[in-house]
Amino acid sequence: MKYVSTRGTPDLGQFSDVLLMGLAPDGGLAMPESIPAFGPADLEALRGLSYPDLAFAVMRPFITDVPEDDLRALLHRTYRSDVFHSADMTPLTRLGDSQLYLLELSNGPSLAFKDMAMQFLGEIFEYVLERRGEVLNILGATSGDTGSAAEYAMLGKARVNVFMLSPHGRMSTFQQAQMFSLHEPNIFNIAVEGVFDDCQDLVKAVNADAPFKARYEIGAVNSINWARVLAQAVYYFKAYLALNLAPGQPVDFSVPSGNFGNVFAGYLAKSMGLPVGQLIVASNENDVLHDFFSSGTYHVRPAERVAMTSSPSMDIGKASNFERYLYLIADRDGAQTRTWWEGVGRGEPVALHGSAHWDAVTASEFRSGRSTHADRLNTIRRIDREYGRLIDPHTADGVLVGERHLRPGVPMVCLETALPAKFGETVQEAVGRIPGRPERFLNIEDAPRTFEVMPNDVQVLKAYIAAKLGALKGEVSPTR
Structure with missing residues (x-):
C-alpha cells in the first residue's frame, strides 16, 4: 500500500515512511492510495477474534511493508489485558x-481513548526506528489527553524523545498533573501561553521548516499521524x-x-x-x-x-x-x-x-x-x-x-x-461527589511537576528543541 498527500503529492512511500513523516512535504496529510473494502462475508469472518487479531485484520491491508509475523507480534504486545485492564480491551x-x-x-x-492508538504508536515507532537505525524527536500538541497518552506510550523508548506543547492553564488539574509529574530524560513538557490551536500551529510551523525538521529528526504523534487514525x-x-x-x-x-x-x-x-x-x-x-x-x-x-x-x-x-x-x-x-x-x-x-x-x-x-x-x-x-x-x-x-x-x-x-x-x-x-480513580493516580496532583512555560513564538520553540537535543548529545549545556 502506497500513500499520497491530501494536497496532491503522489507518492509518500509506504506505511513506515508516513509513520515517521508527520506532515507531508507539501503541508498535507498522508492518506492511503486506496481504501480496501470488507464485504459481508469478510465481516462475518471477524467475529470471535481477539482484539489484537481483529486489529491485525483491519490494519494489515494498510501496513504491507511490515512482515506479517512482526505486525501480529507488535499488536499482541500492544493490546494486552494488563495494559488496558480488561480482557475485552x-x-x-x-x-x-x-x-x-x-x-x-x-x-x-x-485513562483516555487516545491510549488505544498511542500504545500502538509506541510499539511501531520502536520497531521501525530499530530496523532503520534511526531516532525520532516527536513534537506534539495536546488539548489535554494526547499529551499524557503519548508520554506514557513513549516511556523507556530509547530512540524516541517527546516535546509536548499544551495550552498553559487550560487543562484540567488532573491532566496537568498526569503530564507534568513525569520526570523522564526523553520527555519535555512545554506550556504555551495561548490556546490549543496556537500549540497546533507551532507544530505545523516547525514541520514547515524542512531543514530544521530534517536536522532534528522531527516526527508527530498528533492525530495528523495516519497510524493513529488507522488504530x-x-x-x-x-x-x-x-x-x-x-x-x-x-x-x-x-x-x-x-x-x-x-x-x-x-x-x-x-x-x-x-x-x-x-x-x-x-x-x-x-x-x-x-x-x-x-x-x-x-x-x-x-x-x-x-x-x-x-x-x-x-x-x-x-x-x-x-x-x-x-x-x-x-x-x-x-x-x-x-x-x-x-x-x-x-x-x-x-x-x-x-x-x-x-x-x-x-x-x-x-x-x-x-x-x-x-x-x-x-x-x-x-x-x-x-x-x-x-x-x-x-x-x-x-x-x-x-x-x-x-x-x-x-x-x-x-x-x-x-x-x-x-x-x-x-x-x-x-x-456532588468526587469520582473514584485507579490507585496508581491517588494524590497525583501533589506530585512535583516539571514543565517549561513558553511564549507563542516558533523561534523560541526551535531554540529550545535545539538546546535540549544538543544537551542529550553532550553538545551544549541544558537550558534548565
Whole structure:
C-alpha cells in the first residue's frame, strides 16, 4: 500500500515512511492510495477474534511493508489485558434497556481513548526506528489527553524523545498533573501561553521548516499521524461485532469531537464496508464542526474566540483532520483540497452548501450537535441517576447529542473518551461527589511537576528543541 498527500503529492512511500513523516512535504496529510473494502462475508469472518487479531485484520491491508509475523507480534504486545485492564480491551455497555451504548475506551495507562492508538504508536515507532537505525524527536500538541497518552506510550523508548506543547492553564488539574509529574530524560513538557490551536500551529510551523525538521529528526504523534487514525478505526469494528446484529444492519456512533480524528476513524471504518449509519459529531461551545455540518460552511475560529469550557480537550477552533475528510469529499482531488485548506489558512471559509461537494457530505451521513456546560452537568447527573454510571464531560457531550439523533431500532454507540477522574471538578459539580480513580493516580496532583512555560513564538520553540537535543548529545549545556 502506497500513500499520497491530501494536497496532491503522489507518492509518500509506504506505511513506515508516513509513520515517521508527520506532515507531508507539501503541508498535507498522508492518506492511503486506496481504501480496501470488507464485504459481508469478510465481516462475518471477524467475529470471535481477539482484539489484537481483529486489529491485525483491519490494519494489515494498510501496513504491507511490515512482515506479517512482526505486525501480529507488535499488536499482541500492544493490546494486552494488563495494559488496558480488561480482557475485552474496549467493553461495550448498554445503558439500561435503552438504545444507548457506551464504548469504553478509557481503561488504558492515561485513562483516555487516545491510549488505544498511542500504545500502538509506541510499539511501531520502536520497531521501525530499530530496523532503520534511526531516532525520532516527536513534537506534539495536546488539548489535554494526547499529551499524557503519548508520554506514557513513549516511556523507556530509547530512540524516541517527546516535546509536548499544551495550552498553559487550560487543562484540567488532573491532566496537568498526569503530564507534568513525569520526570523522564526523553520527555519535555512545554506550556504555551495561548490556546490549543496556537500549540497546533507551532507544530505545523516547525514541520514547515524542512531543514530544521530534517536536522532534528522531527516526527508527530498528533492525530495528523495516519497510524493513529488507522488504530482508532479498529474499535468501531469491535463495537459493531459486539452488538451481534444481523448482517448489514446499521449502527450509529456518537463521537465527542474537536480535532475530527476520532470520528474520521469511524468514517474510515464506514468506507471499509462496516455498516455504519450516522456518524454524530458532538461539539461543545467551540462548535466549528457543528457549524459546518448544519450550514455547509467551515470557518476556523481564531484563538481569541476559542472558549475555555468544561470539556477542555475539545476546546479547538481548527480541526486538523477535517482536511482528510474534505479530500475524500473532493473525490481525492489534491488540488481542490489544497485550495480549500490554503484558504482556511488565510482565514477564508470553506463554503460547500448547494454544491456537488455538499451532496457528497450529505451522502456521508454525518450529523452534528452542540452541548453547553449546563447540558454537560445535567447529562452527567441524569446518566448517574438513571443508570448508575458516571461519565466524564466529553462523553456527556457525546451522549446528549447522540440522544438527539436516535433512530428507531438502530443502536447508538457513544464513544467514551476519558474516565470521570480526569475531570473530577466538573463531575463533582454535577453529582456532588468526587469520582473514584485507579490507585496508581491517588494524590497525583501533589506530585512535583516539571514543565517549561513558553511564549507563542516558533523561534523560541526551535531554540529550545535545539538546546535540549544538543544537551542529550553532550553538545551544549541544558537550558534548565
